[in-house]
Amino acid sequence: MNKKMNIVIVGLGNIGSYFYNYLRKNRKIIFNKTNTIPNILFVSAKSFNKKRNFSPSKKIWLKNYLSATKIKNVDIIVELIGGSEGPAKKLVFEALRNKKHVITANKALVSKYGDELSKIAEKNKVNFEFEAAVCGGIPVIRSIKEGLIANNINKIYGILNGTSNYILSSMDKEKLEYKDSLSKAQKLGYAESNPDSDVNGEDVAAKLKILTALAFNSFINNKSILVEGIKNIDKIDINNANQLGYKIKLVGIAEYTKNKIIQRVHPALIKEKSYIAKINGVLNAVIIESNPVGKTVLQGEGAGPGPTTSSLISDLCSILRGNVKFPFVLPDKKREMVNFESINNKKFSVYLRIDVEDKHGILSNVTKIMAQNKVSIKRLIQNPTMNKKNASIVIITHEAKNSSFFKVLSILKKKKYVINVPKIIRIEKI
Amino acid sequence: MNKKMNIVIVGLGNIGSYFYNYLRKNRKIIFNKTNTIPNILFVSAKSFNKKRNFSPSKKIWLKNYLSATKIKNVDIIVELIGGSEGPAKKLVFEALRNKKHVITANKALVSKYGDELSKIAEKNKVNFEFEAAVCGGIPVIRSIKEGLIANNINKIYGILNGTSNYILSSMDKEKLEYKDSLSKAQKLGYAESNPDSDVNGEDVAAKLKILTALAFNSFINNKSILVEGIKNIDKIDINNANQLGYKIKLVGIAEYTKNKIIQRVHPALIKEKSYIAKINGVLNAVIIESNPVGKTVLQGEGAGPGPTTSSLISDLCSILRGNVKFPFVLPDKKREMVNFESINNKKFSVYLRIDVEDKHGILSNVTKIMAQNKVSIKRLIQNPTMNKKNASIVIITHEAKNSSFFKVLSILKKKKYVINVPKIIRIEKI
Numbered sequence: 001m002n003k004k005m006n007i008v009i010v011g012l013g014n015i016g017s018y019f020y021n022y023l024r025k026n027r028k029i030i031f032n033k034t035n036t037i038p039n040i041l042f043v044s045a046k047s048f049n050k051k052r053n054f055s056p057s058k059k060i061w062l063k064n065y066l067s068a069t070k071i072k073n074v075d076i077i078v079e080l081i082g083g084s085e086g087p088a089k090k091l092v093f094e095a096l097r098n099k100k101h102v103i104t105a106n107k108a109l110v111s112k113y114g115d116e117l118s119k120i121a122e123k124n125k126v127n128f129e130f131e132a133a134v135c136g137g138i139p140v141i142r143s144i145k146e147g148l149i150a151n152n153i154n155k156i157y158g159i160l161n162g163t164s165n166y167i168l169s170s171m172d173k174e175k176l177e178y179k180d181s182l183s184k185a186q187k188l189g190y191a192e193s194n195p196d197s198d199v200n201g202e203d204v205a206a207k208l209k210i211l212t213a214l215a216f217n218s219f220i221n222n223k224s225i226l227v228e229g230i231k232n233i234d235k236i237d238i239n240n241a242n243q244l245g246y247k248i249k250l251v252g253i254a255e256y257t258k259n260k261i262i263q264r265v266h267p268a269l270i271k272e273k274s275y276i277a278k279i280n281g282v283l284n285a286v287i288i289e290s291n292p293v294g295k296t297v298l299q300g301e302g303a304g305p306g307p308t309t310s311s312l313i314s315d316l317c318s319i320l321r322g323n324v325k326f327p328f329v330l331p332d333k334k335r336e337m338v339n340f341e342s343i344n345n346k347k348f349s350v351y352l353r354i355d356v357e358d359k360h361g362i363l364s365n366v367t368k369i370m371a372q373n374k375v376s377i378k379r380l381i382q383n384p385t386m387n388k389k390n391a392s393i394v395i396i397t398h399e400a401k402n403s404s405f406f407k408v409l410s411i412l413k414k415k416k417y418v419i420n421v422p423k424i425i426r427i428e429k430i
Numbered sequence: 431m432n433k434k435m436n437i438v439i440v441g442l443g444n445i446g447s448y449f450y451n452y453l454r455k456n457r458k459i460i461f462n463k464t465n466t467i468p469n470i471l472f473v474s475a476k477s478f479n480k481k482r483n484f485s486p487s488k489k490i491w492l493k494n495y496l497s498a499t500k501i502k503n504v505d506i507i508v509e510l511i512g513g514s515e516g517p518a519k520k521l522v523f524e525a526l527r528n529k530k531h532v533i534t535a536n537k538a539l540v541s542k543y544g545d546e547l548s549k550i551a552e553k554n555k556v557n558f559e560f561e562a563a564v565c566g567g568i569p570v571i572r573s574i575k576e577g578l579i580a581n582n583i584n585k586i587y588g589i590l591n592g593t594s595n596y597i598l599s600s601m602d603k604e605k606l607e608y609k610d611s612l613s614k615a616q617k618l619g620y621a622e623s624n625p626d627s628d629v630n631g632e633d634v635a636a637k638l639k640i641l642t643a644l645a646f647n648s649f650i651n652n653k654s655i656l657v658e659g660i661k662n663i664d665k666i667d668i669n670n671a672n673q674l675g676y677k678i679k680l681v682g683i684a685e686y687t688k689n690k691i692i693q694r695v696h697p698a699l700i701k702e703k704s705y706i707a708k709i710n711g712v713l714n715a716v717i718i719e720s721n722p723v724g725k726t727v728l729q730g731e732g733a734g735p736g737p738t739t740s741s742l743i744s745d746l747c748s749i750l751r752g753n754v755k756f757p758f759v760l761p762d763k764k765r766e767m768v769n770f771e772s773i774n775n776k777k778f779s780v781y782l783r784i785d786v787e788d789k790h791g792i793l794s795n796v797t798k799i800m801a802q803n804k805v806s807i808k809r810l811i812q813n814p815t816m817n818k819k820n821a822s823i824v825i826i827t828h829e830a831k832n833s834s835f836f837k838v839l840s841i842l843k844k845k846k847y848v849i850n851v852p853k854i855i856r857i858e859k860i
Contacts (some may be wrong), residue, residue, distance in 0.1 A: 018722075022580070022722065026580070030580075032760050032761070032764045033579060033756070033759055033760060035761075131577070136723075137578075137722075137723035137724065137726065138726065139573050139576070139577020139578060139726075142572070142573070142576055142577040143569050143572070143573065143577065146569070146572055146576065146744060146747070146748065147561070147569020147572040147573065147577075147741075147744050148567075148569060148740060148744070149463060149743060149744050149747045150452070150456070150460075150739065150740045150742075150743030150744060150747075151740055275708075278705075278708070291736070292448075292452065292567075292735075292736030292737065292739055292740055293566075293567035293730065293731060293736060293737045293740035294567065294730065294731040294736065294737060295730060295731070296567065296568065296569075296728075296729070296730040296731075297727065297728070297729035297730060298726075298727070298728055298729075299726070299727035299728075299729070300723065300724065300725060300726040300727060301723060301724040301725070301726075305722075306721070306722030306723060306724065307722065307723045307724060309580065309722055310578060310580045310581055310722055310723035311577075312580075313579060313580030314576060314577050314578070314579050314580060317576070317579045317580075318576065321753065321755065323751065323753045325751065326463070329463055330462050330463060331462065331465075334462045
């Protein structure tokens with residue numbers, strides 16, 4: 001008799017429905033590739049009657065989603081509820097405790113409770129798989145855990161959020177202000193009605209935390225990670241960047257130097273000729289710098305039911321093949337207690353924009369404040385703004401400590417001649 | 431007691447030595463990740479006394495490399511001899527027949543005998559792994575077999591040879607003729623003293639055959655594959671391409687349409703703004719178009735001891751974890767007998783360069799020949815060449831059958847007014 005594994009899918013929204021249909025249609029080929037029948041035993045969601053692109057049969061409907069974790073012949077639970085707390089959290093913890101394999105696309109949950117969950121999975125010798133939680137269809141987790149397993153990774157970074165990248169790209173291409181570009185993204189379905197986590201950097205931060213732990217054999221770090229979003233980027237900043245030969249991108253970066261890891265998410269000016277600067281629209285791209293392989297680039301669709309299902313099925317096949325692995329590459333005891341450091345002492349060049357009253361002596365005062373705080377100027381452009389009473393000073397600095405820039409900012413903010421809150425965008429050589 | 435697997439490395443050239451050293455240095459971390467000790471039991475190569483960057487101890491030297499396949503406690507044989515025949519072939523066949531796992535970086539061998547070898551491996555329930563045979567350190571095989579396992583792939587293509595890509599890139603950037611660019615590549619160690627298989631497309635063809643079988647669940651096809659190299663590309667072609675907004679790249683492409691696969695390797699004009707056109711130097715890039723994930727791009731170092739070792743270790747870890755898989759994703763019986771088709775009937779736009787005597791009526795004769803063979807002209811540029819008696823006609827055609835172009839070529843070749851062999855380079859929209 002053929003080997004069979006029983007699956008329960010919990011959560012039947014866009015992703016869940018697509019996954020359910022895809023799995024049913026592709027049972028045979030999945031069996032051929034893994035030698036194990038993927039049998040959907042039950043599905044469960046909040047409401048049976050909700051409108052979906054398929055109607056689940058009553059026979060396989062599980063009223064109480066949590067009971068999936070108790071049913072003896074359930075092998076695999078696929079969590080597609082979402083959210084770091086509530087039902088998703090309950091389900092995944094209970095499932096692993098009851099020795100069920102778990103597959104999830106839930107980055108909020110994994111980035112928050114991944115270490116605890118991984119420990120339970122390891123103890124109970126079941127799989128805890130989350131390829132779909134990071135960058136949709138790009139097989140980045142599998143590549144770190146398997147394809148690049150030999151390598152010492154020293155840096156992992158990229159464009160990890162399609163929504164914010166779409167917004168920035170179309171601000172640039174179509175000369176839109178942030179809010180107009182966001183509306184457009186919402187109309188096209190690229191941004192949710194509440195786009196907060198996509199545009200404020202949280203989504204990128206969750207993915208980066210997971211990637212960091214995988215790449216550096218460390219635990220997940222929720223402290224000392226800098227998270228800045230794109231809400232404060234104006235069209236004029238993008239124009240200025242273009243004039244200076246840069247593009248503005250929201251990047252997530254984790255670097256390992258001198259036994260310390262720095263994690264950060266923020267908009268950055270990136271040389272327009274670089275690879276990252278050319279990733280436009282909803283695409284995601286991850287770059288891994290490691291030894292001995294060098295630089296590896298993975299690029300693809302970062303979201304949507306199709307790409308997410310691609311990753312979910314990949315996780316499923318790994319389990320069907322009977323391949324139990326440590327969720328974070330190494331056993332819990334061997335994962336490293338690495339120090340995570342804030343970026344205060346890290347040095348950057350930055351783009352600084354200060355809108356000021358167009359009066360005599362102001363520029364000299366600004367440059368004096370900078371000099372006093374050890375920030376020196378590489379390039380300076382002063383443009384009159386629309387309203388001729390004001391001017392916009394744009395400065396590209398030499399490298400200085402991150403904290404120095406914030407001292408400069410806090411002083412400038414208090415100056416009467418400064419009109420808007422001055423703006424700093426870091427420059428990245430990636 | 432910890433689980434242990436015994437390894438024999440055969441072939442200790444650049445790659446073999448690097449791999450040996452790397453594996454020794456990283457034993458502990460590999461054990462941590464796989465829960466199995468990778469124990470180098472023996473090494474073997476043609477000569478014990480050859481100068482290497484390490485001196486193998488006599489204790490682990492195996493005089494007769496083939497005996498590795500007979501020694502009972504040998505679990506894994508790593509073949510790094512190279513070549514599709516002779517010792518490498520003998521070793522790999524014997525090893526699999528004797529139920530040893532095999533890891534190889536040998537694309538010539540895998541592209542020629544992969545199907546037979548895979549069958550033996552499957553029968554004997556051992557692994558036959560060859561990630562290092564295709565695109566060095568890019569985890570493309572693992573991505574097709576695991577990360578993208580859910581997907582129906584309809585096209586796989588890319589820049590699969592770093593040497594030829596370096597030569598074309600530096601012909602473009604430094605305005606060199608082919609032979610000067612080749613010499614430079616040889617000086618820098620990017621091309622071998624006998625660069626034939628790199629520049630005539632054979633190396634790309636071997637990789638493409640392997641990727642094709644993996645991507646489309648088919649067998650390896652050695653017939654009806656078009657293989658053209660870059661030797662006939664002149665500096666003037668690259669200049670012309672630049673003027674027209676294109677770059678010239680050596681591409682490998684496999685497409686699945688209407689139950690048929692077309693495989694081809696040839697130089698192509700590619701829009702300068704496309705991703706592929708921007709891959710310069712010794713890099714490799716593979717693009718996979720599939721459903722439901724969309725387009726996935728993998729880019730990285732395509733050759734060299736470091737990247738190759740990265741892939742070898744990835745294969746090794748897969749075996750250490752006890753993860754026996756079908757070498758070509760599916761069991762032999764389930765692999766598909768797909769038809770492979772020649773490109774004769776495929777339609778292309780092409781770049782056509784004809785150097786002619788600069789006499790009255792020639793252009794009209796050329797265009798007449800084209801019209802008679804159903805090739806219509808989209809753009810035409812006539813340049814006088816250095817020697818003012820001659821002219822160079824450059825034509826971008828509309829789409830026409832591949833065979834039509836070759837009819838045009840064969841007629842033109844015979845014309846007295848044609849000076850050099852006319853040149854056709856296909857235009858690809860990738």
